[in-house]
Structure formats: structure tokens, C-alpha cells
Amino acid sequence: MKFRITLLLISICGILYGQTEEQMVPSELKFRNVVNEPITLKKGFLRVGGVLNYTLINQIFTEDGERKIFDSNIWSNGWFNNIIVEYGVSDKLQVDVQIPYYNETISGSNYAEFGGLNLGTSTTEISHKGLGDISVFLEYQIIPERNMGDGLTLTMITELPTGRKDPENYEESPDGSVYYERPTGAGEFTLSPELKFRKVFYPFSFEGFVGIEFPFGGEKITTPGSSENNSFKGSTVFKVSSNFNFMINDFIAIKNGLLFLNLNGETVNGMPSEEFIGGWGFTYFPFVSFQFRKLRIEEAVTIPLMGKSNGADISFFLMVRYLF
Amino acid sequence: MKRFMLNYMIFVLTMMIFQNTHGQDGIQNLRNIDWPLTNFKGQISIEGDLRQYIANNRRNDQGDTEALRDEGSTYSATISGINVRYGIMDNIELMLGFDHQNEISRKLTMYIFSFNQPSQYISTLEQTKGFGDLDLRISYKWPKETESYDIKLSVGGSLPMAKAGEKEPLHEAFYDSEFDLEEINLHYIYGSGRGVLQLLAGGEFKYRLSKNAFHAWYYSRIPNGAATVETWTSVKNGYDFEHESIEVERQFPMVTQFGVESEFQISPFFSILGGYSNFSTSGGWFEQGDSFIEEPSTSLGSLNLGYFLIVSTNIWLRQNFGIPIHGNNTYSPLQLEASFTYNLFK
Numbered sequence: 326m327k328f329r330i331t332l333l334l335i336s337i338c339g340i341l342y343g344q345t346e347e348q349m350v351p352s353e354l355k356f357r358n359v360v361n362e363p364i365t366l367k368k369g370f371l372r373v374g375g376v377l378n379y380t381l382i383n384q385i386f387t388e389d390g391e392r393k394i395f396d397s398n399i400w401s402n403g404w405f406n407n408i409i410v411e412y413g414v415s416d417k418l419q420v421d422v423q424i425p426y427y428n429e430t431i432s433g434s435n436y437a438e439f440g441g442l443n444l445g446t447s448t449t450e451i452s453h454k455g456l457g458d459i460s461v462f463l464e465y466q467i468i469p470e471r472n473m474g475d476g477l478t479l480t481m482i483t484e485l486p487t488g489r490k491d492p493e494n495y496e497e498s499p500d501g502s503v504y505y506e507r508p509t510g511a512g513e514f515t516l517s518p519e520l521k522f523r524k525v526f527y528p529f530s531f532e533g534f535v536g537i538e539f540p541f542g543g544e545k546i547t548t549p550g551s552s553e554n555n556s557f558k559g560s561t562v563f564k565v566s567s568n569f570n571f572m573i574n575d576f577i578a579i580k581n582g583l584l585f586l587n588l589n590g591e592t593v594n595g596m597p598s599e600e601f602i603g604g605w606g607f608t609y610f611p612f613v614s615f616q617f618r619k620l621r622i623e624e625a626v627t628i629p630l631m632g633k634s635n636g637a638d639i640s641f642f643l644m645v646r647y648l649f
Numbered sequence: 650m651k652r653f654m655l656n657y658m659i660f661v662l663t664m665m666i667f668q669n670t671h672g673q674d675g676i677q678n679l680r681n682i683d684w685p686l687t688n689f690k691g692q693i694s695i696e697g698d699l700r701q702y703i704a705n706n707r708r709n710d711q712g713d714t715e716a717l718r719d720e721g722s723t724y725s726a727t728i729s730g731i732n733v734r735y736g737i738m739d740n741i742e743l744m745l746g747f748d749h750q751n752e753i754s755r756k757l758t759m760y761i762f763s764f765n766q767p768s769q770y771i772s773t774l775e776q777t778k779g780f781g782d783l784d785l786r787i788s789y790k791w792p793k794e795t796e797s798y799d800i801k802l803s804v805g806g807s808l809p810m811a812k813a814g815e816k817e818p819l820h821e822a823f824y825d826s827e828f829d830l831e832e833i834n835l836h837y838i839y840g841s842g843r844g845v846l847q848l849l850a851g852g853e854f855k856y857r858l859s860k861n862a863f864h865a866w867y868y869s870r871i872p873n874g875a876a877t878v879e880t881w882t883s884v885k886n887g888y889d890f891e892h893e894s895i896e897v898e899r900q901f902p903m904v905t906q907f908g909v910e911s912e913f914q915i916s917p918f919f920s921i922l923g924g925y926s927n928f929s930t931s932g933g934w935f936e937q938g939d940s941f942i943e944e945p946s947t948s949l950g951s952l953n954l955g956y957f958l959i960v961s962t963n964i965w966l967r968q969n970f971g972i973p974i975h976g977n978n979t980y981s982p983l984q985l986e987a988s989f990t991y992n993l994f995k
Contacts, residue, residue, distance in 0.1 A: 396772040396834040398755040400723040434721035439762040573960050
């Protein structure tokens with residue numbers, strides 16, 4: 326009798342679990358969303374897409390950690406775009422390439438007066454347009470995927486200095502107006518190992534990652550208008566993030582992420598940079614993902630919660646990706 | 650932070666529980682365009698929305714576009730709001746709502762050089778921040794049974810719960826040794842309230858075809874007279890400011906909103922929206938002592954494109970993107986709007 330009851334309970338459990346997760350044929354793997362998709366792309370799968378990002382320049386977290394609105398009339402007009410190509414080399418290894426492109430103008434203006442005499446208005450215009458630093462991601466399942474999505478991956482991200490590293494075309498008018506083209510690249514290689522963990526409790530999933538970005542330094546012009554090359558090294562960046570995701574239905578999933586970044590500051594000619602002495606940021610990012618068969622449209626907003634010497638503005642993202 | 654995360658988790662869990670326990674009684678098959686303009690009896694909807702406005706231009710009094718960059722000013726606004734709608738009858742609905750506003754505008758910065766005094770760098774920031782007044786509105790829908798068309802008439806009031814007028818300024822001044830000048834940051838801050846009861850009145854019309862619907866609306870917000878509000882004068886004394894408040898009579902302008910929208914049902918739960926909306930203000934003035942200043946009327950017309958997604962009977966998501974096409978005496982911002990509705994249906 327005990328055996329029969331046990332068998333019955335096991336059967337019921339089997340039925341209940343069987344209803345929550347369907348067995349998929351290989352072609353259906355392409356329809357899976359951010360919650361239950363394979364932790365790396367399956368062999369031969371190619372996903373291509375783009376990211377459109379807009380960030381205001383309104384607020385910063387000061388060195389004291391206080392959220393402060395910029396006093397000056399600095400303004401940013403433009404977008405940041407990123408083309409993403411992802412490819413499954415094998416069932417355990419994925420390669421991604423991200424190609425950023427900036428299309429932004431930052432401006433400000435000042436009225437000047439001397440002894441009551443109007444000296445006119447000068448403007449500062451900083452063009453920030455062009456190809457940025459291309460990143461190559463190698464993502465490998467060090468604990469192979471189990472139970473439709475659980476797993477641990479090691480990602481190695483290499484950032485190549487393909488963007489313009491120096492400020493260029495500096496022009497200063499007699500009225501004090503300034504124009505120059507801001508660098509679109511960091512001017513140095515970086516290498517970032519990241520460990521990513523995922524556990525699926527269908528229809529929920531939990532993700533966490535920890536990573537560190539090592540800069541290798543280089544030489545560049547650090548002051549606009551100057552021709553002096555300085556040796557420099559960017560910040561070492563420590564990253565920790567976790568996401569709690571859930572599926573609302575088969576084609577909509579919501580992600581909730583928290584990201585902590587710590588930057589140790591830049592050095593110029595071996596000395597700590599006056600421009601950036603280091604800081605940290607703690608950000609919340611809600612994320613909606615729509616999966617229309619092989620097409621994925623995602624929207625996200627990053628909301629800085631706390632920080633020090635870091636941006637405090639909301640940032641908007643729209644991502645469109647298609648799995649071939 | 651702990652409390653925020655805890656509250657957030659409770660919200661998500663509550664949402665999931667409600668999703669699984671409510672909204673299963675026959676109305677789940679309604680397509681987007683079929684939903685009536687008012688809630689059915691006993692139905693409660695909670696709608697949260699977020700609107701982001703980012704302007705690079707303004708429209709002058711002739712309606713011409715002027716780049717804010719040329720005048721050295723900037724404008725952005727983030728407005729979030731909550732509306733709760735309750736169906737008293739199948740065709741009578743009560744709505745309660747309020748907004749939170751954070752509008753930031755900067756003016757041209759100035760360098761003042763002089764012979765006898767230290768040079769000054771002056772920046773000016775104007776911010777409208779805080780919760781707005783509490784809106785209470787009752788709506789009547791005709792015909793009672795939803796057919797090919799709905800007509801909704803609404804009337805109500807906006808109760809003066811929030812701070813109106815200017816708050817004490819947050820100016821600061823300090824010596825900047827790097828540039829050997831005195832830096833003065835003028836930070837004016839205003840409340841989002843209107844100080845007096847406002848009449849809310851308007852209506853909506855919706856006409857449905859097999860896969861399309863046309864929707865038109867008109868709403869007005871009329872202040873019941875002028876309000877006595879504070880404005881502040883500031884005197885700089887060294888690196889400190891002394892502020893003094895003065896009472897002024899302020900007639901906030903009447904606000905009118907109207908628009909038309911076409912909705913196309915792509916699938917039973919997803920529709921796309923396109924239309925035109927207009928926001929205008931008129932009749933505002935303020936009086937201080939002998940001076941009487943009339944505020945110019947403003948108007949802004951925008952083309953809108955968006956979608957409406959019924960995730961489940963309980964959860965609706967709308968997003969809208971607006972591009973300004975004409976206007977007078979106002980900023981001309983791009984508009985990003987997202988609203989999330991949670992229906993606590995029986």
C-alpha cells in the first residue's frame with residue numbers, strides 16, 4: 326500500500342512538473358526566451374542585432390556620494406549604437422563581437438561680461454562620433470548546461486582599441502568658443518574574465534556574474550588641444566551583478582538586475598589622474614524582453630541608485646536581435 | 650536599499666499571485682480594441698506610468714523652431730504617475746490619480762569679469778519637483794453595453810494637496826581656487842501643485858471596426874481662481890545667501906489636452922497605435938505689487954506612435970513615442986511614455 330501511494334505521489338509530481346516545461350525539438354530552441362534559452366548558443370546558431378542607447382547628462386554622484394544636478398548648461402544630444410553578432414561555435418562555446426558606434430554632440434555655452442560690457446556668448450561643442458572599441462567575447466560552459474538552462478560559464482572579453490584614442494580637430498575661436506572631437510575609444514587593450522552562473526526554476530531564473538576588467542595601458546593625448554602624448558592606464562573595474570528573471574507568458578519575460586561597479590581610477594604618466602580618481606556605482610535595471618519566435622526585442626532602463634564619482638542619470642536601451 | 654528590495658520582491662510576488670487567482674471570468678477573450686472606456690462594475694485597475702521628455706528645441710511665439718543650444722538652455726522632465734480606476738457601475742467609473750514631476754531646465758551660464766571684484770561664474774538651474782495635486786474624476790459611459798462605439802463623459806476636481814509656487818531656493822556660492830573665480834549656482838525650485846481647486850472636465854469617443862478602432866479625447870483642467878503662492882528674493886552676503894519669501898497672486902493657466910488615435914489590432918492581444926495629440930495652456934498670469942504679468946499661451950502638437958499589449962487580463966502594457974510637429978511658446982520635446990496597468994478583476 327505504502328509503495329502504491331509513493332508511486333502515485335511520484336506520478337502526480339511527474340505530471341505537475343511535466344506541465345511546467347515542455348520538451349523541445351531543436352528548431353524550437355530558437356524560440357526560447359531570456360529565461361529558458363540555452364546558456365550559450367547551440368552549435369551553428371547565429372544571432373545578429375543592435376542596441377540603441379540614450380543617456381541624459383543631468384546628474385552625477387559626487388565624490389561624497391551625493392546625487393547632484395549639473396549646474397552648468399552642458400547638454401548631450403545623440404545616441405550610442407552597438408551592433409552585436411553572436412555565434413555558437415559548439416554547444417559549449419559561443420563567440421560574440423560587439424561593434425559600438427557613437428553619434429553624439431555635447432554642448433554648452435557661456436555669456437561673458439567685463440565691467441558691464443557684453444563680450445558675447447561663447448560655445449563649447451564636443452563631437453563624439455565614430456567607431457568605438459570593438460569587443461570580442463568568448464563564452465565557455467565550464468559546468469555544462471543541465472536542466473534546460475542551469476550552468477556556469479567563463480567569459481573572456483577582449484576590448485580592442487579600434488576607436489579614435491586622441492581628441493582631434495581642436496579649434497578655439499577669438500570669442501572663446503571651443504570645438505573638438507572627443508575620443509571614441511579608450512586607446513588601450515583590456516581583458517575581462519567573467520564568471521556567470523544561472524539557475525532556472527521554471528518560469529523563473531536567477532543569474533549572477535562576477536568579473537574584473539584589466540587595462541593594459543597605452544599612450545594618448547589626454548588634454549584636448551595639446552599634442553603631448555602621455556602614457557596612461559585606465560581603471561581596473563570590478564563588476565558584480567545578479568538578475569532575477571521571470572516569464573509572464575511564452576513570449577514576454579521580465580528581468581530585474583542589480584549591478585555593482587568599482588573603478589580604481591586612471592593613471593597618467595604613472596600618477597593618479599586628476600580627471601578620474603576612481604569611484605563606484607550601484608544600478609538597478611528592469612528589462613522587458615519580447616520573444617516573437619526568432620526575433621527578440623528588449624527594452625531596458627538603467628537607474629543608478631547610489632554611487633561615488635559616477636554618473637547618476639537614467640539610461641534607455643532598445644535591443645533588437647534575430648536568431649538565424 | 651534593503652527595504653526597497655524587500656518591497657520590490659513583495660510587489661513582484663503579489664503580482665504573480667494575483668495574476669494566477671484573478672481575471673479568469675470570461676473577459677480574458679476581449680481584444681485590445683474591444684475593451685470599454687470605463688471599467689465594469691467592481692473592477693479596479695491600477696495604472697502606473699512613466700513619461701520622459703527630452704528637448705533640444707523650443708517653439709517661439711511664431712511657431713518657429715529655435716535650438717536650445719543657441720540660447721544656452723536645456724530641458725528635460727521625468728513624470729511618473731499613478732491612477733486608480735474603480736467601476737461603480739458597468740458604465741460609471743471613479744478615478745483617483747496623482748503625478749510626481751521632476752523637470753529640469755538650465756539657463757545660459759555667465760562669466761562676469763570686473764576690475765575691482767573677483768570674477769564670477771554664474772549658472773542658473775530651474776527645477777520643478779514633487780508630487781502634484783490629487784485628481785478625482787467620475788466618468789459616465791454611453792451606451793451601457795459596449796457596442797461599436799463608446800462615449801465617455803468625465804467630470805471631477807483636482808484637490809490642492811501639493812505645494813504650489815516657488816520653494817526656498819538652493820543657491821550656493823564658493824571660491825574656485827583652480828580658476829580664481831567665485832562660482833555661484835542659482836538653483837530655483839518650484840512645487841508641482843496649483844494651490845486652488847481645479848475643475849476637470851472632458852470626454853472620449855471610441856468607434857470600433859472589425860480590426861481597427863478610432864479614439865478621440867478632449868480634457869480641460871480649469872483653476873478655480875487665482876492662488877496666493879510664495880516667491881523668493883535672495884541676497885548674496887559673502888558666500889551665503891539670505892532668502893526672503895513674498896506672497897504673490899498667481900493664476901495658473903487652464904490646461905487643455907485633445908487628441909485622436911487609430912488603433913490597429915495585429916493579434917488578439919497586441920495592437921499598434923498612431924495618432925495626434927495636442928497640449929495647450931492659456932490664461933495664466935501673476936501679480937506682485939503693482940506689476941501684473943500675463944503668461945503667454947502655449948501649445949504643442951505631436952505625432953504619436955505606440956503599442957498596446959495585453960499580457961494577460963490582469964497586466965496591460967502600453968508604450969508611446971511622440972514627436973513634436975508644431976507649437977508656440979514652449980519647449981518641443983521628444984516624448985517617451987510607458988504605462989503598466991494592473992487589473993484587480995473579479
